[in-house]
Amino acid sequence: MRDRPLSREETRAILSTSDSSLLDVVDNLLTKGVVLSGDVVLGIAGIDLIYARLSVLLCAADRVLDRRDDAAGAPRP
Amino acid sequence: MSDVYVYAVLGEAPRPDVGAGLSDEPLRVLRSGDVLAAVGEMSARPAVTEAALRAHDAVIRRLAGAVDAILPVRFGSLLPESSLADLLRVRARELIEALALVAGREQMTLRVLGEAPAERDRASPEPDSADLGPGARYLAARRDEWRRAREAPELAPLRPMLDPLVRAEHVTRHDTPPLLASVYHLIDRGAADAYRAVIGGAPPGAVRLAATGPWPPYAFAPEGLG
Numbered sequence: 001m002r003d004r005p006l007s008r009e010e011t012r013a014i015l016s017t018s019d020s021s022l023l024d025v026v027d028n029l030l031t032k033g034v035v036l037s038g039d040v041v042l043g044i045a046g047i048d049l050i051y052a053r054l055s056v057l058l059c060a061a062d063r064v065l066d067r068r069d070d071a072a073g074a075p076r077p
Numbered sequence: 078m079s080d081v082y083v084y085a086v087l088g089e090a091p092r093p094d095v096g097a098g099l100s101d102e103p104l105r106v107l108r109s110g111d112v113l114a115a116v117g118e119m120s121a122r123p124a125v126t127e128a129a130l131r132a133h134d135a136v137i138r139r140l141a142g143a144v145d146a147i148l149p150v151r152f153g154s155l156l157p158e159s160s161l162a163d164l165l166r167v168r169a170r171e172l173i174e175a176l177a178l179v180a181g182r183e184q185m186t187l188r189v190l191g192e193a194p195a196e197r198d199r200a201s202p203e204p205d206s207a208d209l210g211p212g213a214r215y216l217a218a219r220r221d222e223w224r225r226a227r228e229a230p231e232l233a234p235l236r237p238m239l240d241p242l243v244r245a246e247h248v249t250r251h252d253t254p255p256l257l258a259s260v261y262h263l264i265d266r267g268a269a270d271a272y273r274a275v276i277g278g279a280p281p282g283a284v285r286l287a288a289t290g291p292w293p294p295y296a297f298a299p300e301g302l303g
Contacts, residue, residue: 022127024186024289025134027259030125032295033151034172036083036164 081107081116081161082123083154084136086298088176091115091143099123099132107158109165112172114150115140122155141293146180148172148298168299175299179263182244183291185272187260189231191284225250229260231284238275242268247296257284261296 082098090106090113098104098117107114115136123129133152141147156164165172209217229248232239245263264272269291276288 021289022131024292025130027186028149028292028295029130029133029152032261032298033149033300034086034154034298035151035300036154036161037156 082119086148088146185290189258
């Protein structure tokens with residue numbers, strides 16, 4: 001595990017992934033859950049970028065899945 | 078007294094074989110009245126990395142498999158043990174109610190994707206607001222806005238099939254096409270296949286639905302500070 005916060009580029013790389021499970025993990029762990037510490041959000045580096053990119057990356061994942069479905073001839077849900 | 082990193086609030090002690098925390102630290106249970114917290118000793122808040130996020134999620138999943146009711150705590154919650162005990166005591170009633178809601182249940186996450194926000198989002202104010210004064214109209218508009226932010230009208234065709242499965246629902250509207258909304262559903266453990274079958278059977282239309290899960294009930298944990 002890294003012992004330093006992610007750089008902006010590293011955060012962008014994570015958030016550009018089409019791995020929908022990672023997107024859900026980011027959504028669940030950083031925007032949900034019991035808040036026990038008032039400084040928890042302020043203490044997380046790059047949180048604003050994460051919020052800003054979450055929507056974009058979810059949509060990117062959907063487009064990737066679209067192409068896979070089309071290539072496989074699978075019906076759209 | 079040292080700081081503790083808090084993973085989850087629990088209604089019961091987990092089995093002893095739930096493994097270690099995200100930094101390989103031993104997990105232990107701190108009890109305050111009827112509420113328990115799963116914690117690990119840590120000297121500094123972990124950095125936000127993919128590995129740390131996945132490790133934290135793995136701990137939550139192991140704990141969820143070892144207890145009937147779990148409320149995940151937000152990533153990065155490091156605080157003095159005495160402060161945690163105080164918070165658990167002050168928020169006991171709220172946490173016990175939330176634990177009762179999630180007992181024996183888990184979360185499915187539904188992304189609603191489409192090209193435009195739902196038509197009703199652009200609807201005019203309710204007719205009776207015309208008779209109101211400026212202040213009341215403002216408040217009515219805020220109320221409607223608040224209500225719309227917590228609704229997913231796109232799911233209306235699926236409600237007859239979804240309602241028997243869904244025990245609670247939280248909606249976050251994004252309205253930034255193509256991502257229109259995130260809907261978090263609390264379902265009974267073991268009902269995920271039935272839930273996915275309902276979503277998979279949705280008729281083709283203006284929106285697409287993408288379901289993931291089951292997850293521990295992250296979206297059904299109370300957020301506010303005590």
